[in-house]
Amino acid sequence: MAATTEAVIVRAPAKINLELRVGPVREDGYHELATVFHAVALFDDLTARATAPGAGVSITVDGIQADEVPTDSSNLAVKAAELLAAHIGLESADVAFELRKGIPVAGGMAGGSADAAAALVACDALWHAGLDRETLHELAAQLGSDVPFSLLGGTAIGGGRGEVLTPVLARGEYTWVIALADHGLSTPGVYGKIDAMRAAGEVAQPTPVPEIDDELMAALRAGDAEGLGRTLHNELQPAALALAPHLEKALEIGRKVGALGGIVSGSGPTTVFLARDSSQALDLAVALTASGAAVDVRRATGPVPGARLVESIRG
Template sequence: MSLLTDEPLGPQVTVRAPAKINLFLGVAALASDGFHPLTTVYQAVGLYDDVTVSEAGEWSLRLLGDPRVDLDAVPTDDSNIALRAARALLAHHGMEHRALAMTIHKSIPVAGGMAGGSADAAAALVATDRALDLQTPDEDLLRIAASLGSDVPFALFGGTALGRGHGEEVEPLEDAGGWWWVVVESDLGLSTPTVYRAFDDLHAQAGTSGPADAPALPASLLEALVNADVDTLAAALHNDLQAPALHLRADLGRTVEQAEAAGGRAALLSGSGPTVLVLCASRDEADGVRERLVEAGHERVTAVPAPVAGVHVVEHA
């Protein structure tokens, strides 16, 4: 595959996709299909990647990003999930012979537990569909998204949603809140499969394989969303992958402690980590927490709103 951008042969479409966090992540023991059944509540937050697509004479991929994002950790070959998404959509329409020029501008942390790759895949699906005027039905887009990864369907929805199965069964939830989160990034990424293996190992050491079923979602969390009750939401936040991630990375435990000391209502790990999140009641509270964490030595700290929309077109030229 060439890494030189080819001349576009048609419209150029840019689609924006949000990062995700998990307000609740309950993990069951490894099932016979090789996956851990999940119960999770996704929320899309105001940190975005942009994917730009146009038809071209040959496939190409260009990576851009904020200086704080480790682009070296993003594959540029055919293993890139955004490229796989575009190819899967073309194959769905019997158009394997066509090619695309793609540019990804990343602001979501890489290997940060915020589903940046899944966001890119969802954005690539919509950008490809719009650039080639494929008019793919929503149910087909969702089916292709689910085949690419558990978090990809949610990136199409955005907002706040319940996820089941491997996380790919998505049901939008009522959310009246205007939440603010402080996102504390880590200099080193953390592999999601590695964290799941640590989850299995910790349960094996305890003489169990883990819970047979994913923990039930607390009713208080759903009530907090409906009533925009930040303190009830803070008390209901939960992540079964936090313990194994902290077992692998003791430094993250110190970050969580510093995040809790900086204010806000609660701190937890984002997904499989290593990004740490602080729930705040307002933008002013979030700005104060961010400033205190910067003073404590954390350089990559951002205050973001939630929930935000899923993938959406921002440019069509």
């Protein structure tokens, strides 16, 4: 009798936005985006185990901020399993997830999206669905704007609401310092704040069709870390700083230590800094920690691949 797959382990990376341009609100309630996604070596690991028919989906969580991760049907990994099961015609999504968090929760680094992408890859393997990447991408887009990139990884331009991806041929490896805050920010709340600030004339009005900076793309093509540092940009940053003013302290420390660039990641509150090398990354990490500007600091390189199977356990 052929061995069955009892469990699989999938690893999915965090993302940062090297650039994030936010257009006006669309008719569907989303904002038109132009962004450059970059996957970094900060990971969530998802173990998926086969369960008895009719058992449904369960999830347990450990790792950083584990107590802040929902374990009910609102969890994106649970939604991903149920969506894939429905797509392939299963009566019940029968799987037990064990999630180990390494990506901050509500930190603007797509931790929930990484988990959803991991769940799609895991359940596809566990249930021997054999779905191609295009189909997985389509399912990912139904789950959230960042989920398709969590599948893809690397460096990519995101259009639409972020789900329309074009891979970028970027040279080199970059060293990042990631400063974690002591609380999360609501992504809808940050978008709502930037809309309010624009309406009040506190920040510039949005470009109707946002576009990526040519200088940033040239830096990526050339593997020019200094050029990339100069062109990091996030149009949500004023809103994140308005909602969490203490984040400016971390950005100021990055400037003082001489980081090539520093930025709020996505909707925040995580801040990320591009370091010249591993030595400067250590200096940045020490300064951010000693100042109290961050509750935790991680160092990571990028780009790295998207969600991928790292182990399959057969019975």
